[in-house]
Amino acid sequence: MAGPRKASPGARLPDTPGAWLRHAVRLYEKHGLALGQIATTAHDEALYLILRTLELPLDSDERVLKQPLTAVQQTALAEVFRRRVEEHMPAAYLTKEAWLGDRRFYVDERVLIPRSYFLEIIPEQLDAWLPDPKKVTQVVDVCTGSGCLAILLAQHFPRAKVDAVDLSADALEVAKINVRDYRLTRRVTLHRSDVFDAVPAVKYDVILSNPPYEPSQHCDALPVEFRREPRLALDGGRDGLDIIRKLLRQARTRLKPHGIVLIEVGGLRAAMDREFAVLDPHWLHTADGSDCVCVIHAARLRNLPR
Ligand SMILES: C[S@@+](CC[C@H](N)C(=O)[O-])C[C@H]1O[C@@H](n2cnc3c(N)ncnc32)[C@H](O)[C@@H]1O
Incomplete structure (x- = not known):
């Protein structure tokens, strides 16, 4: 050709x-x-x-x-x-850059290219789920990649400390560049951890995550452009839910009583509703109608079997 x-x-x-x-x-x-x-x-x-x-x-x-x-x-x-x-x-x-709305982030092949629905959800919908958004002091972005969502959170909650967690040391190097570029090093702390395993015990107002959620077999079939992104950023295990299961289990002890978890799950909405019916996930509307981000209240997490 x-x-x-x-x-x-x-x-x-x-x-x-x-x-x-x-x-x-x-x-x-x-x-x-x-x-x-x-x-x-x-x-x-x-x-x-x-x-x-x-x-x-x-x-x-x-x-x-x-x-x-x-x-x-x-x-x-x-x-x-x-x-x-x-x-x-x-x-x-x-x-070597990607845009979320009008914000520019440094990216390279060590991180997923930012394209999360949280771009619209953080400014437009998040506050409605919190008793007093001005009093939010502890927030965490689990699976932070380039750090883009941790940065949006830090800007949205100007009084909050934001933890940004990723398993990939490479991704955290990129996140470090972006956190520095946005002059947020005093409020955004990077942690290398498998979900919460190595994160100090803090209770959060908001736990937010855009985790890897593609079923492993889908990853193999993706177009080359998407396979150039880190496999770790996409592959959510056999049914896509591996990281989400771990995140929800660990979130039980990581939230303040009024706290919430928000997770973007791609095509896994039906699977989430089936497996986590006891959590009563509420699906947020997004402009393109994909509605693939859910909110779960801290109180509901107690219903999760141990
Ligand atoms: C879908 S990307 C999201 C990146 C970024 N939050 C965004 O929205 O552009 C998922 C990220 O999760 C990280 N990750 C994968 N498994 C993880 C785990 N067990 N614990 C923490 N982070 C993990 C990957 O390295 C990747 O950076």
């Missing part, structure tokens, strides 16, 4: 960002590149890659698409799209 045009001497490369955009969209279609990590359309992802590679603002207006490119810029774009096509390298790993 013919790959993207290479920057070989004499080869003609698209000579404006707009021509690159049209060329790149055709490449995405021809090579069946997987989307869904930072954008849902080839147009949006390719435009993002073009603007970032050319170091143009992401909100540039359409006129930039007509500007002539230098040979150096053309070569840079050829190399970015070569890696995207030939290596199926996710766009976020090429640019």
